[in-house]
Amino acid sequence: MSREKTLILIKPDGVQLGLVGESINRIERKGYQLEALKVVNASKDQLEHHYSELIHKSFFREIEKYMQEGPIVAIIASGPHIIDVFHRMSGNTNPSLASFGTIRGDFGRESNDGIIRNIVHSSDNVEHAKEEIKIWFPEL
Incomplete structure (x- = not known):
């Protein structure tokens, strides 16, 4: 069974609400490993690279503003099928539609x-994970 790596970001609202430990606990309880972790303040450059496919959308500035509301916890986690499994653990992008028991369903809000x-954010496939890890962990 191959080990995948993914990028997980605990966004400013997760940090402000004190959900860093809860999010990490869910990752570790599922048996995944944390390979790197740091607290960062997102730069304009990081956000433009991370959300490059959205940069020309009318709502991009809202995303940028949101992601710069406070610190972010960036995590590289690994384990079998972590990309798909953490996506299910996260829940629907829209927290109003996310199932209870998921991170977004339990804690997200409009x-x-x-x-x-x-x-939270997590990479949606192996290739995006590699690209996103380079954005948030250029030192690795």
């Missing part, structure tokens, strides 16, 4: 300013 604060 807010009065129209920004969806959904606690």
